[in-house]
Amino acid sequence: MKMEVRDVVCTVCGCCCDDLIVEVEDNHIRSVRNACALSTSKLMDHRERLKTPMVREGGTLREASLKEALDRAAQILAEARYPLLWGWSLTCNEAVSIGVELAETLGGVIDNNTSICHGPGLIGVHDIGISSSTLGEVKNRADLIVYWGANPVHAHPRHMARYTLMARGRFRRSRRERTLIVVDVRRTDTAKLADLYIQVEPNGDYELLSALRAAVRGEEIEQEDVAGVPIEEIEEMAELMIGCEFGALFYGVGLTMSRGKSRNIDAALSLVRDLNSRTKFIILPMRGHFNVTGANEVTTWLSGYPFGVDYSRGYPYYNPGDTTAIDLLRRGECDAALVVASDPAAHFPASITRKLAEIPVVTLDPHRSTTVEISDVAIPTAIVGVEASGTVYRMDGVPLEAKMLIRPPEGVKTDAEILTSLLEGVKTLRGS
Amino acid sequence: MELLIKNGIVYDPLNGIDGERMDIAVRDGRIVEDVSPKAEVVDASGMIVMPGGVDIHSHIAGSKVNTGRLMRPEDHYGDYEQRRPHRRAGVGRSIPSTYTTGYRYAEMGYTTVFEPASPPIKARHTHEELDETPMIDKGCFTLLGNNWLVMDYLRDGMIEECKGFVAWMLEATKGYAVKLVNPGGVEAWGWGRYVIGLDDEVPRFGITPREIIEGLCRVNSMLKLPHPIHVHTNNMARVGNYETTIATMETVSNQAAGSPCNIHVTHVQFTGRKGSSWVNVRSGAEDISSYVNRRSHAELDVGQIIFGDTTTMTADGSFQYLLHILSGNKWANADVEVETGAGVVPYTYRRSNYVNAVQWGIGLELALLIEDPWRVHMTTDHPNGGPFTEYPRVIAWLMSRRARDKTLSKINKTARRRLNLPGIDREYTLGEIATVTRAATARSLGLTSKGHLGVGADADIAIYAVDAQRIDPSREYKLVRRAFRRAAYTIKDGEIVVKDGEIVKTVFGRTFWVKPRVEEELMEKVREDVKEKFEEYYTVRFGNYPIPDSYLKRPHAIKAGG
Numbered sequence: 006m007k008m009e010v011r012d013v014v015c016t017v018c019g020c021c022c023d024d025l026i027v028e029v030e031d032n033h034i035r036s037v038r039n040a041c042a043l044s045t046s047k048l049m050d051h052r053e054r055l056k057t058p059m060v061r062e063g064g065t066l067r068e069a070s071l072k073e074a075l076d077r078a079a080q081i082l083a084e085a086r087y088p089l090l091w092g093w094s095l096t097c098n099e100a101v102s103i104g105v106e107l108a109e110t111l112g113g114v115i116d117n118n119t120s121i122c123h124g125p126g127l128i129g130v131h132d133i134g135i136s137s138s139t140l141g142e143v144k145n146r147a148d149l150i151v152y153w154g155a156n157p158v159h160a161h162p163r164h165m166a167r168y169t170l171m172a173r174g175r176f177r178r179s180r181r182e183r184t185l186i187v188v189d190v191r192r193t194d195t196a197k198l199a200d201l202y203i204q205v206e207p208n209g210d211y212e213l214l215s216a217l218r219a220a221v222r223g224e225e226i227e228q229e230d231v232a233g234v235p236i237e238e239i240e241e242m243a244e245l246m247i248g249c250e251f252g253a254l255f256y257g258v259g260l261t262m263s264r265g266k267s268r269n270i271d272a273a274l275s276l277v278r279d280l281n282s283r284t285k286f287i288i289l290p291m292r293g294h295f296n297v298t299g300a301n302e303v304t305t306w307l308s309g310y311p312f313g314v315d316y317s318r319g320y321p322y323y324n325p326g327d328t329t330a331i332d333l334l335r336r337g338e339c340d341a342a343l344v345v346a347s348d349p350a351a352h353f354p355a356s357i358t359r360k361l362a363e364i365p366v367v368t369l370d371p372h373r374s375t376t377v378e379i380s381d382v383a384i385p386t387a388i389v390g391v392e393a394s395g396t397v398y399r400m401d402g403v404p405l406e407a408k409m410l411i412r413p414p415e416g417v418k419t420d421a422e423i424l425t426s427l428l429e430g431v432k433t434l435r436g437s
Numbered sequence: 438m439e440l441l442i443k444n445g446i447v448y449d450p451l452n453g454i455d456g457e458r459m460d461i462a463v464r465d466g467r468i469v470e471d472v473s474p475k476a477e478v479v480d481a482s483g484m485i486v487m488p489g490g491v492d493i494h495s496h497i498a499g500s501k502v503n504t505g506r507l508m509r510p511e512d513h514y515g516d517y518e519q520r521r522p523h524r525r526a527g528v529g530r531s532i533p534s535t536y537t538t539g540y541r542y543a544e545m546g547y548t549t550v551f552e553p554a555s556p557p558i559k560a561r562h563t564h565e566e567l568d569e570t571p572m573i574d575k576g577c578f579t580l581l582g583n584n585w586l587v588m589d590y591l592r593d594g595m596i597e598e599c600k601g602f603v604a605w606m607l608e609a610t611k612g613y614a615v616k617l618v619n620p621g622g623v624e625a626w627g628w629g630r631y632v633i634g635l636d637d638e639v640p641r642f643g644i645t646p647r648e649i650i651e652g653l654c655r656v657n658s659m660l661k662l663p664h665p666i667h668v669h670t671n672n673m674a675r676v677g678n679y680e681t682t683i684a685t686m687e688t689v690s691n692q693a694a695g696s697p698c699n700i701h702v703t704h705v706q707f708t709g710r711k712g713s714s715w716v717n718v719r720s721g722a723e724d725i726s727s728y729v730n731r732r733s734h735a736e737l738d739v740g741q742i743i744f745g746d747t748t749t750m751t752a753d754g755s756f757q758y759l760l761h762i763l764s765g766n767k768w769a770n771a772d773v774e775v776e777t778g779a780g781v782v783p784y785t786y787r788r789s790n791y792v793n794a795v796q797w798g799i800g801l802e803l804a805l806l807i808e809d810p811w812r813v814h815m816t817t818d819h820p821n822g823g824p825f826t827e828y829p830r831v832i833a834w835l836m837s838r839r840a841r842d843k844t845l846s847k848i849n850k851t852a853r854r855r856l857n858l859p860g861i862d863r864e865y866t867l868g869e870i871a872t873v874t875r876a877a878t879a880r881s882l883g884l885t886s887k888g889h890l891g892v893g894a895d896a897d898i899a900i901y902a903v904d905a906q907r908i909d910p911s912r913e914y915k916l917v918r919r920a921f922r923r924a925a926y927t928i929k930d931g932e933i934v935v936k937d938g939e940i941v942k943t944v945f946g947r948t949f950w951v952k953p954r955v956e957e958e959l960m961e962k963v964r965e966d967v968k969e970k971f972e973e974y975y976t977v978r979f980g981n982y983p984i985p986d987s988y989l990k991r992p993h994a995i996k997a998g999g
Binding site for chain 1: 498500502503506507508509512517519520525526527528532535536558559561565566569585624627628629641748755760761762767768769770771772773774775778781782821909940973975976977978980981988
């Protein structure tokens with residue numbers, strides 16, 4: 006029987022587009038409308054699935070029953086002195102919440118992908134605050150859009166159509182009513198659409214932002230160029246920013262992960278703050294994973310901190326650069342890891358992945374990821390937004406309910422279900 | 438399960454009980470006439486017994502509260518909660534994590550708390566946090582005073598449609614009351630602009646704050662909602678704003694229909710400033726009190742400030758920006774499409790600061806000059822005036838002139854000279870404290886089973902270890918303060934959850950929301966209309982906007998309407 010599901014929330018990037026139309030037949034997705042290429046491939050293509058639980062025996066992974074895998078996983082975690090609970094940005098809030106309780110129960114550290122992508126953005130908020138808004142404000146009001154170190158054409162394919170440049174809102178009706186500035190180290194496909202493209206030297210962002218701040222404050226800059234950008238261009242950009250009615254600056258990992266990191270974000274947040282004395286201006290990070298924002302929010306309301314939360318003292322403690330995954334693994338402090346909805350072995354530096362492989366690892370993932378190969382226990386889970394429902398937060402903090410479209414493969418449970426079992430198992434073993 | 442609370446001195450203003458020694462019987466979560474001999478006995482000799490506290494206005498959950506938490510790791514470093522039996526770990530001070538919030542309220546004998554500013558599109562977030570806030574019953578008010586559809590309907594004279602839309606919104610967001618924050622002014626702030634006076638036009642909307650307030654007040658009474666419109670007035674950032682506060686009450690006075698109030702003005706301390714500049718700012722409490730004393734249609738809560746560091750947060754983004762400019766402290770802003778905004782700024786109230794000292798005085802003057810305790814609720818507008826954990830300090834100030842004098846002696850001298858406070862003798866009785874912290878708030882919220890200890894009421898009870906018959910609160914205010922800080926017992930739905938100020942059991946309360954009854958024909962028309970506008974204005978689909986009842990952990994719908 007064919008069935009059409011409307012208003013489906015996409016679970017790929019931080020855009021969380023919620024207007025997908027999916028056709029389902031016999032528990033298979035037959036077609037997808039309104040989706041970008043990234044989204045279509047996620048919804049249509051489910052190869053490389055992890056189908057059964059696996060446990061490591063004599064150096065190799067073998068299939069196991071769910072019970073055996075859960076028992077083994079609970080044992081690994083319960084015996085750990087200082088476990089790391091990593092991932093959380095490709096699952097729903099409900100799972101993250103149980104994850105935080107598990108970290109608290111174990112006296113471990115819960116960290117999410119933020120610490121290797123947009124962490125500097127949140128550290129910037131600790132320092133400066135942030136002038137922000139939901140994406141609908143940009144759609145309805147913005148006449149100036151800036152993308153800095155971000156390439157939405159490829160990374161967030163519908164961002165410009167739904168929320169910014171091409172969106173049709175109450176007070177802005179078309180592309181013609183908006184100006185686009187792109188700042189990047191290379192002429193990306195996004196830059197090709199810009200009214201003004203500023204090519205900044207690699208790692209020159211902090212200098213350029215500082216020069217812009219000076220220009221916005223009306224101060225004379227004496228150099229002829231800053232970070233490879235002629236002063237005339239900087240002044241032109243500053244004038245566009247001051248002269249707009251509502252401006253929005255979106256930054257990507259090109260800003261958070263280039264030299265300066267959180268200092269770059271401090272400068273960007275300060276620039277936008279300063280602009281508010283002249284006009285209206287907001288700034289938003291281009292968050293990558295569909296629920297990395299939710300992972301930050303849940304962790305914050307439960308612990309006070311957005312990522313890298315250490316419960317080893319019995320209360321939440323936070324010190325990014327110290328209580329964050331890469332640093333803990335590099336120092337060899339963690340003696341076990343739980344990886345949920347993330348593939349660190351494919352994304353961490355090789356030296357850190359080798360450290361991870363040295364300790365017992367439990368992985369929950371829908372796919373046979375690289376991390377599964379170095380795990381001691383791997384448990385398949387349902388794909389959130391395809392086979393499981395749950396709350397996810399868009400990059401601007403707007404909450405949405407991701408839908409269950411089809412049933413997961415036989416015997417496969419959701420992240421929340423597996424984590425609840427693990428929490429119970431751990432409590433029993435620890436006698437708490 | 439049965440409980441018998443014996444020999445306590447009971448304060449139950451809604452039932453006219455003002456300090457009588459009596460027993461309270463509890464069975465299956467309710468207060469009953471009597472219980473069997475098998476009932477567990479709580480010996481309340483030498484203690485006072487009150488209904489559980491009901492907080493009508495406290496920012497405890499949702500996106501701006503979490504922005505405050507995110508923005509201020511420094512607030513958490515010095516105040517944290519260890520994981521212990523019966524309780525989760527967390528952090529505290531001015532923006533506690535959700536579990537800590539629930540525990541700290543329960544420790545003070547509070548059992549019901551309302552989050553007063555939920556942005557509709559982010560209501561799911563508010564409910565997620567409320568669901569992870571243990572110990573208390575709760576609810577949230579839905580921000581509607583800057584909603585484009587509300588403003589369009591009211592400008593076009595479509596009051597019926599506006600009524601239908603408000604009903605739809607309350608149901609869609611699982612909200613409890615209609616909240617207005619700087620009506621029209623937050624929309625203007627979307628452009629970085631300001632709306633100051635009640636008759637200034639909202640840019641591009643052709644409507645004024647006065648028309649929004651009058652319109653939503655009318656809709657509120659058409660829908661027969663349990664709580665009046667809950668209004669954070671315009672013009673909060675300026676000196677001289679006491680006039681706006683009075684004018685706001687006045688503008689709906691012709692709609693008043695007798696006894697239940699038709700407007701609740703919130704945290705009036707912040708909008709009770711008289712004068713023409715920060716240099717000559719004075720208290721406008723006398724003028725505001727005189728209006729409230731003369732007219733029975735308006736009530737307010739105080740928003741008392743507490744000297745020390747806190748985190749200010751409100752949907753009034755323009756106010757927060759000005760506070761950021763004034764204080765130089767870091768600033769977060771979060772405008773919300775089609776609906777509202779928000780801002781967060783850390784702030785330290787100093788005794789030596791003239792303006793802060795005047796603010797402190799305004800709050801207490803309001804509480805002491807308004808004669809009817811049923812219409813002046815005790816709040817700190819947590820965390821704006823100060824954290825809710827400082828309520829016992831406010832109680833001491835209200836009950837003891839001596840406590841006030843002690844603080845007065847330490848505040849800015851010019852402020853002291855200009856305030857009326859030193860000349861006010863009034864001291865609250867315990868019965869009046871019970872009124873301003875639970876009975877009146879429950880009544881104002883229309884929660885008929887809360888705020889009192891009559892048969893059939895929810896068995897939410899606070900017992901404080903202070904011997905009302907032996908001590909003189911006026912002199913021994915420190916004993917009162919200590920007793921209210923840590924309840925001897927807190928009983929929630931008939932179970933002992935706090936003993937000697939310590940959590941002994943974690944429970945999860947209900948979330949109240951209001952389901953207004955509206956003609957289906959009108960609702961259909963409104964839904965069609967809203968659906969069309971959604972496409973153009975919002976970035977989420979109409980179908981993804983409403984929150985189903987099943988999303989909440991323990992939803993409790995209250996039906997409203999004719």
